[in-house]
Amino acid sequence: MLEFTCLLPLFTGIIAMFLPVRLGRGILVVTALLHLQLAVLGWLGKVKPALTGYFTVTPEGMLVLLVTSFIFLFISIYAVSYMSETEIASEPIYIGCTLFFLATMSMVALADHLVVLWIAIEATTLMSAPLIFLHRSKSALEATWKYVLICSVGIALALLGCFFIVLSMDRGNVDVPITFSSLRQVAGLLNPIWLKTGFIFLVVGYGTKMGLAPMHTWLPDAHSEAPSPASALLSGALLNCAFLGIYRGHQLMYEAGLGDFSSQILVGFGLLSMLVAAIFMFNQTGYKRMLAYSSIENMGIIAFGVGVGGLATYGAMLHLIHHSLIKSSLFLSSGNILLGYGSKLIDKTGNMARLFPKTFTAFFAGFAGISGFPPFGIFVSEILIIMGAFQQGWTVSVTVFIAALVLIFAGASRLVMRMSFGSYSGEILVDENLARTLPSYALLLTSIVLCVWLPDSLYQTIISAIATIGGGIHG
Amino acid sequence: MIQISDALLSLTLLSVLLSLASNRLMALVKIMAFQGIVVSLIPLFLEHNDGMAIGSILFLQVMLLIKGFLIPGFIFMAVQKIKIKREVEPIIGYHASVFAGLIFILISAYIADRLHIALPDEHVLLMITAITTLTSGLFLLMTRRKAITQVIGYLMMENGIYLIGTALAKQTHTQFVVEFGVLLDILVGIMIMGIILHNINSAFDDVDTALLGQLKD
Numbered sequence: 001m002l003e004f005t006c007l008l009p010l011f012t013g014i015i016a017m018f019l020p021v022r023l024g025r026g027i028l029v030v031t032a033l034l035h036l037q038l039a040v041l042g043w044l045g046k047v048k049p050a051l052t053g054y055f056t057v058t059p060e061g062m063l064v065l066l067v068t069s070f071i072f073l074f075i076s077i078y079a080v081s082y083m084s085e086t087e088i089a090s091e092p093i094y095i096g097c098t099l100f101f102l103a104t105m106s107m108v109a110l111a112d113h114l115v116v117l118w119i120a121i122e123a124t125t126l127m128s129a130p131l132i133f134l135h136r137s138k139s140a141l142e143a144t145w146k147y148v149l150i151c152s153v154g155i156a157l158a159l160l161g162c163f164f165i166v167l168s169m170d171r172g173n174v175d176v177p178i179t180f181s182s183l184r185q186v187a188g189l190l191n192p193i194w195l196k197t198g199f200i201f202l203v204v205g206y207g208t209k210m211g212l213a214p215m216h217t218w219l220p221d222a223h224s225e226a227p228s229p230a231s232a233l234l235s236g237a238l239l240n241c242a243f244l245g246i247y248r249g250h251q252l253m254y255e256a257g258l259g260d261f262s263s264q265i266l267v268g269f270g271l272l273s274m275l276v277a278a279i280f281m282f283n284q285t286g287y288k289r290m291l292a293y294s295s296i297e298n299m300g301i302i303a304f305g306v307g308v309g310g311l312a313t314y315g316a317m318l319h320l321i322h323h324s325l326i327k328s329s330l331f332l333s334s335g336n337i338l339l340g341y342g343s344k345l346i347d348k349t350g351n352m353a354r355l356f357p358k359t360f361t362a363f364f365a366g367f368a369g370i371s372g373f374p375p376f377g378i379f380v381s382e383i384l385i386i387m388g389a390f391q392q393g394w395t396v397s398v399t400v401f402i403a404a405l406v407l408i409f410a411g412a413s414r415l416v417m418r419m420s421f422g423s424y425s426g427e428i429l430v431d432e433n434l435a436r437t438l439p440s441y442a443l444l445l446t447s448i449v450l451c452v453w454l455p456d457s458l459y460q461t462i463i464s465a466i467a468t469i470g471g472g473i474h475g
Numbered sequence: 476m477i478q479i480s481d482a483l484l485s486l487t488l489l490s491v492l493l494s495l496a497s498n499r500l501m502a503l504v505k506i507m508a509f510q511g512i513v514v515s516l517i518p519l520f521l522e523h524n525d526g527m528a529i530g531s532i533l534f535l536q537v538m539l540l541i542k543g544f545l546i547p548g549f550i551f552m553a554v555q556k557i558k559i560k561r562e563v564e565p566i567i568g569y570h571a572s573v574f575a576g577l578i579f580i581l582i583s584a585y586i587a588d589r590l591h592i593a594l595p596d597e598h599v600l601l602m603i604t605a606i607t608t609l610t611s612g613l614f615l616l617m618t619r620r621k622a623i624t625q626v627i628g629y630l631m632m633e634n635g636i637y638l639i640g641t642a643l644a645k646q647t648h649t650q651f652v653v654e655f656g657v658l659l660d661i662l663v664g665i666m667i668m669g670i671i672l673h674n675i676n677s678a679f680d681d682v683d684t685a686l687l688g689q690l691k692d
Contacts, residue, residue, distance in 0.1 A: 115655050122658060126665065141673060148669070149625060152662045153616070153632070159659065160636055163643075163652045170649050178648055 002042045002049040005106040013099030024095040025080045032073040039069040056112035059465035065109035068237040071328045074439035079229035081435035100127040108241040112179040114162045125151045131230040143225035150218040158205025164198030187255035202249040209242035212269045213276035223292035228335025235295045236328030254469045266307030273300030274404035281411035286344045298323040305385040312388025313471025315381045317462045322377030326369040329443035333363040339430040350424030362440035371409045377451040480520040484604045491611045495572040511542030514634045518641045564620040583607045601642040609635025
């Protein structure tokens with residue numbers, strides 16, 4: 001009954017809606033703990049899904065579930081302290097929706113049926129929209145409106161993509177259940193034209209949700225307007241879930257012998273996202289927007305790595321894990337900064353190194369990590385992607401890739417330096433505390449640990465996840 | 476039977492062009508209700524659906540109810556309740572919009588022609604209508620300022636998706652996926668609800684997305 005990973009947060013979410021706030025916070029943390037245990041049990045193969053026609057255990061799905069569950073635990077610990085500092089009119093709604101959000105994301109990770117996956121991704125939009133609108137300001141309303149509208153268009157196009165994929169099955173006179181696992185077994189018989197069309201629509205549709213350029217326009221607004229724990233969850237967990245949808249499509253294409261076609265599309269979207277992020281990074285005024293553009297960049301890197309294939313797929317999977325860890329840590333730190341200075345603008349901050357030493361350490365280390373400095377894991381994953389791309393002969397693309405990385409580092413480091421060491425004359429609103437810095441440290445520390453010591457079972461999971469698209473550690 | 480479906484298809488095209496040209500919000504809502512009814516009736520008159528299962532007839536009725544009455548009624552309520560100014564406020568003018576609509580028809584004809592290998596003959600017209608509705612819906616969504624018109628554009632796009640589904644579906648599997656398009660209507664409903672609720676809370680003077688222009692780079 002691995003479905004409990006969806007049912008448990010759903011159930012506790014409903015309960016938390018009706019309970020007093022203090023009790024609700026407790027429920028949030030306890031649910032996160034239980035969910036993590038369930039996810040680990042599922043990952044080790046101790047618990048299996050009951051509805052086998054709709055849900056299944058796949059290595060890539062378990063990877064996403066594990067990452068989601070892990071960062072959710074630390075974000076919920078942070079959220080308890082964050083929520084007591086900010087005045088939010090409807091905190092029970094926040095707690096309930098966060099739990100529903102976790103439930104829908106778990107559903108994405110487990111879904112095997114095309115339509116179930118689609119419904120789950122649509123549900124993530126619905127459940128996370130109230131989180132973005134939490135502060136009820138005009139700009140929050142604008143961000144939510146953009147988010148719901150753009151993602152709805154995306155999800156409609158993804159439905160069309162699912163439809164075309166099923167059509168390719170009908171045209172090929174194949175009669176199997178419409179699940180990814182059974183479609184992959186008969187992939188060679190599917191009608192290639194409709195399969196290609198379906199994949200394009202799937203990438204555009206789920207790519208909207210994943211934040212691939214040029215469909216990324218909702219992402220900076222939503223990430224900057226949502227309260228920081230929600231931004232951390234959006235960036236660290238939701239984007240991975242949308243990526244999982246595209247990854248499943250890519251697996252199908254690979255099995256059908258159309259891997260080259262889908263690879264080119266992924267590499268194209270990946271590079272475009274990185275370039276867009278690089279351009280917008282330069283004159284960024286808000287630090288949360290800066291982090292949001294960095295998420296677009298990293299999603300581009302993952303798409304690029306998966307598209308390149310070979311060794312780079314291994315890098316892409318590592319990148320997915322480490323990006324989630326580091327980026328959610330950064331967003332949590334940005335929550336402290338927002339509480340401290342009371343503004344999202346970079347110009348209204350400064351001298352963080354002296355005023356908020358703990359937050360500064362986490363934020364600066366996170367920035368070093370996300371830019372690809374050792375000892376953080378992104379260093380390894382980016383090197384592997386670059387090596388893999390050279391091995392596979394994507395010389396021009398990898399040149400653009402490296403150039404974009406350099407540009408982004410140049411753009412972001414100027415802003416981070418301004419925040420850390422620039423002058424600041426205003427007053428400090430809320431001081432930092434341990435409950436709001438320890439989760440960031442824990443996430444960063446996990447990234448370091450996973451960089452120097454990757455547990456063998458995790459390594460095997462990654463290897464078997466990438467074997468389905470022809471990736472491997474030996475190129 | 477084919478003639479009736481052709482007539483319905485041309486009515487759909489007509490409603491698409493009308494919606495691109497309409498400058499009154501109320502007229503636009505009425506056109507959308509009309510389009511919803513016509514679009515949900517089309518599968519009934521298609522040749523390959525003569526021996527329809529009970530389930531799909533029931534589904535057709537549900538579609539008719541949602542697309543033709545519930546959602547347009549809901550939008551109508553929103554327009555009245557929150558006293559939206561009645562003009563549509565386009566970013567691209569009406570004449571240009573209609574011209575764009577005509578170009579979409581041409582492009583759709585070209586695409587449908589290219590797809591010819593995989594399509595039964597009588598469905599080519601349906602395919603042209605479907606792609607035109609889809610693209611015009613997207614166009615409406617992008618070129619109108621008001622939040623409510625964006626929802627209407629989204630609705631039109633959804634009608635297009637439904638038509639593409641009807642044009643191509645021939646077996647139970649594909650039909651099955653098309654039917655899940657109903658869930659998109661939930662999204663539409665939520666968007667309209669958002670519009671209504673926020674105006675009641677008076678967080679907003681006007682439901683105009685030009686005001687939703689504070690966040691940008």
